Amino acid sequence: MRTDPDLERELVDLAHRFAASEIRPVAPHHDETEEFPLEVIRKAAAVGLTCYDLPEAYGGGGIESVRTQCLIGEELAWGDAPIGSLVASAGFFAGPIVQMGTEEQRRRWIPPLCTSEPMMSALAITEPGAGSDAAAITTTAVRDGDHYVLNGQKTWVSGAPNAGLYLIYATVAPGTRAKGITSFLVQKTDPGFEVGRKLPKMGSRCYPTAELFLRDCRIPADRRIGGEGEGFSGVMRWFEKSRVTLAANSMGIGRAALEVAVDYAKERQAFGRKIHEFQAVSFRLVDAKMKLDQARLLMLHAADLADRGEPFGTEASMAKLAASEAASFAANAAVMTLGSYGYSREYPVEKWLRDAKLEEIYEGTSDIQRLIVARSLFPRPGRSSDGDGRG
Numbered sequence: 052m053r054t055d056p057d058l059e060r061e062l063v064d065l066a067h068r069f070a071a072s073e074i075r076p077v078a079p080h081h082d083e084t085e086e087f088p089l090e091v092i093r094k095a096a097a098v099g100l101t102c103y104d105l106p107e108a109y110g111g112g113g114i115e116s117v118r119t120q121c122l123i124g125e126e127l128a129w130g131d132a133p134i135g136s137l138v139a140s141a142g143f144f145a146g147p148i149v150q151m152g153t154e155e156q157r158r159r160w161i162p163p164l165c166t167s168e169p170m171m172s173a174l175a176i177t178e179p180g181a182g183s184d185a186a187a188i189t190t191t192a193v194r195d196g197d198h199y200v201l202n203g204q205k206t207w208v209s210g211a212p213n214a215g216l217y218l219i220y221a222t223v224a225p226g227t228r229a230k231g232i233t234s235f236l237v238q239k240t241d242p243g244f245e246v247g248r249k250l251p252k253m254g255s256r257c258y259p260t261a262e263l264f265l266r267d268c269r270i271p272a273d274r275r276i277g278g279e280g281e282g283f284s285g286v287m288r289w290f291e292k293s294r295v296t297l298a299a300n301s302m303g304i305g306r307a308a309l310e311v312a313v314d315y316a317k318e319r320q321a322f323g324r325k326i327h328e329f330q331a332v333s334f335r336l337v338d339a340k341m342k343l344d345q346a347r348l349l350m351l352h353a354a355d356l357a358d359r360g361e362p363f364g365t366e367a368s369m370a371k372l373a374a375s376e377a378a379s380f381a382a383n384a385a386v387m388t389l390g391s392y393g394y395s396r397e398y399p400v401e402k403w404l405r406d407a408k409l410e411e412i413y414e415g416t417s418d419i420q421r422l423i424v425a426r427s428l429f430p431r432p433g434r435s436s437d438g439d440g441r442g
């Protein structure tokens with residue numbers, strides 16, 4: 052599953068060049084205005100950077116190696132994490148379809164994501180009353196002949212306002228937690244489906260996040276992905292993989308912040324000296340570098356296990372946890388290094404601090420990642436599979 056090293060280098064270089072020329076220069080504008088970066092996504096699609104992680108049979112780039120996906124993702128996030136995530140968002144949505152869908156479903160639903168005018172997509176499990184405890188969702192799906200009827204509300208759905216396709220998690224057996232959870236494909240045009248308000252947020256401002264409403268939303272039964280009751284285990288398996296690539300997002304933010312802080316510390320003078328000569332400044336950046344390098348090793352280790360087909364769930368959680376906390380530390384260190392300019396919206400580092408914070412929250416907060424790692428230290432014999440937490 053490893054990518055040929057020359058091809059990997061080529062792809063990572065391509066991602067870096069694209070991030071430097073097409074993402075970094077427009078990132079402040081999209082942060083300030085919250086304008087959706089459609090033009091960047093189109094350009095990324097043209098050079099093969101939107102669906103590189105999806106199978107070639109359905110129009111993707113066929114890069115299966117999680118390690119290579121991480122290295123590409125880090126470069127895109129180095130340009131800008133929200134735009135980089137949006138560019139690569141098709142893979143996040145399509146993962147469970149590749150994993151659990153039928154051949155017919157894959158052939159029908161994945162290719163529209165991989166065109167030069169890619170259809171945007173979103174994955175919705177979170178509800179107002181169920182985030183970390185994802186098995187507590189209450190959106191229902193009731194079978195009615197050749198259809199299912201969905202009712203409920205989702206929230207914090209990334210990409211929801213601009214998407215045409217949604218992977219929605221609902222229960223076919225209310226009160227049974229994970230056992231009833233099933234995944235369904237819903238189109239924006241389906242009757243009874245509505246995108247609600249866009250949620251205002253601290254960072255990741257051009258990656259819009261919204262509520263969804265399903266009111267007697269009737270969809271054909273062949274839009275069910277996987278069997279009834281297989282949705283929870285499927286999405287949790289998928290999150291194991293996506294947490295490794297999410298760690299790469301954090302690495303990109305942290306690396307960008309450290310680079311700017313080091314450059315600044317080499318130039319800025321105080322008390323007649325370059326500020327990096329003050330150990331308070333240089334040691335803070337040393338700590339940032341060390342935390343980022345540690346996190347990168349955890350990320351690459353988790354990715355290598357995944358590429359070898361070995362279990363990697365605990366390692367994925369450690370990678371996401373370490374990388375997100377390292378990115379926040381590095382971005383905070385960069386803000387402190389730049390002093391008042393660090394706090395200025397005319398410099399990028401305050402934005403990176405806002406973006407880094409998100410990495411500690413979505414797809415399982417740092418507390419939930421610790422919970423998952425703790426399970427490997429203190430396994431509970433016979434633990435039920437009713438989904439005790441987002442993992």
Ligand SMILES: Cc1cc2nc3c(=O)[nH]c(=O)nc-3n(C[C@H](O)[C@H](O)[C@H](O)COP(=O)(O)OP(=O)(O)OC[C@H]3O[C@@H](n4cnc5c(N)ncnc54)[C@H](O)[C@@H]3O)c2cc1C
Nearest residue numbers: 174175176177181182183184207208209413414415416418
């Ligand atoms: C910008 C953004 C984008 C998102 N995108 C998506 C998306 O595309 N699709 C989607 O489905 N969801 C998405 N989410 C939702 C996200 O995954 C959840 O917000 C996250 O899992 C936390 O859930 P919560 O907000 O309900 O927090 P809660 O579960 O209410 O947690 C609140 C606090 O309690 C702690 N806590 C809860 N349970 C435990 C426990 N057992 N042990 C220790 N501490 C605990 C948490 O760590 C946290 O500090 C997004 C969220 C954000 C902010």
